[in-house]
Amino acid sequence: MLGVADEFEAAARQWRHDGWALVEGLVPEADIDAxxxxxxxLYGTDTFDDYNRAGFFGDGAPEGKQFxxxxxxxxxxxxxxGSGALNDLLVHPRMRGFADAAxxxxxxxxxxxxxxxxxxGAVNYEQPxxxxxxxxxxxxRMExxxxxxxxxxxxxxVDEDxxxxxLVPRSSVSDDTDYERLYDHEVVATGKRGSFLAYRSDVWHRGTDFGRHDASRFVMVISFKPGGAEWFGYDAFPRFGSDARFSKFVAGKGPDELALFGIPRPGHPYWNAATIDAMAKKHLGLDMSPWSDALR
Ligand SMILES: O=C(O)CCC(=O)C(=O)O
Structure with missing residues (x-):
């Protein structure tokens, strides 16, 4: 049987070579519909808290390519x-499998x-x-x-409208390409729900506006870095150490899934009988047996 790594090797290779890839059907549509x-x-109850601290940009001109x-x-x-299904998508094994392979x-x-x-119609989403x-x-340093x-x-x-x-594939341009000429090399990343657009910060890309008035678009934004690459960052998950939604998320998860959020794997020197016991009390429903087994 093909593993995720084999199944998506072509897309993983494209990501390494071109800096981007659209992995169609990475997550089954049924898992997205769930x-x-x-x-x-989320959109019925949660209030806007300026996640990107982007309010200071203002809205400038209504037309044209702008942030x-x-x-x-x-x-x-x-x-x-909610139910937790949205949180669980973050650790979907096929998405993780693709990220590992790429x-x-x-x-x-x-x-x-x-x-x-x-x-x-909410705003003109066209960006430079x-x-x-x-x-x-x-x-x-993309290595x-x-x-x-x-x-x-x-x-x-996500269709054309x-x-x-x-995005501009890295293989289509060079560091000397004139900025205005970059637009000639754009490709459009349309895909069905469950598709995963992977890219990197050395890739020219931009958001675009809607082509029809009755459309909407929802994506999960998820970024990966190698363990130890402290120079990358965006969100600070430790802020949620005592958040009931985080405790609900970790319940039933295993060491590999939690390592994605920086929780040390079993065998790490942080873990002793006292910290394992305290962790079990902090996040009820988290099975600490892999961590305690590693102490023996
Ligand atoms: O939402 C998009 O399609 C891309 C947005 C983007 O590139 C950005 O806001 O930096």
Whole structure:
């Protein structure tokens, strides 16, 4: 049987070579459809808290390619309320399998986790081509151990009219390509729900606006970095150490899933009888037996 790594090797290779790949059908549509109620809950109850601290941009001119603060109003950060299905998508084994294969590592961390909704007519979502310089304190070195992977898991079908991201494959241009000429090389990342757009911060890309007035777009924003690559960051999950939604999320999860959020694996020197006991009390429902087994 093919493992996720074999099944998606071509896309993983494209990500390494071109800096981006659209992995169609990475997460089965049924798993995406299962989060519909959580999405409704998220946008029905959660209030906008300026996730990106983008309010200061203002909205500038209504036409043309611009960053507008309100393009980001639809972003909501992990952990999400509701049934927990939306949170669980973050550790979907096939998404993790693809990230491991692309980044050639089985010791990854998630450093950004959010959901982003966009609605036709809410704002002009058209952006200029840009490279993300807000994920790292260092200039990019896109090689194993030093790179990162930014991703959008499509939670709704993203067709030409549904504000699809546009990207410029790295192999189409060089560092000397004139900025205006970059637009000639754009590709459009349309895909059904369950598709995963993986890219990197050295890739020129941009958001676009809707082509029809009755459309919306929902994506899960998820970024991975190698364990130990402290120069990458965006969200700070330790803030949720005593958040009931985080405790609900970790209940029933295993060491590999929790390592993605920085929780040390069994055998790490942090763990002794006292810390294992305290962890079990802090997050009721978390089975600490893999950690206590490793002490023996
Ligand atoms: O939402 C998108 O399609 C891309 C957005 C983007 O690139 C950004 O806001 O930096």
């Amino acid at each position: 989060v519909r109620d959580d999405l409704a809950h 507008r603060g309100s393009q980001f109003n639809g972003m909501r950060g992990f952990p999400f309320g 980044m050639q590592s089985d010791d990854l961390r998630i450093y950004q986790a959010a959901v982003w909704g966009k609605w036709a 081509l840009h490279q993300d310089s807000n994920h790292s304190l260092l200039p990019p 194993p151990g030093f790179w990162h992977l930014e991703g959008f898991l499509y939670l709704s079908d 549904c504000a699809p991201p546009r």
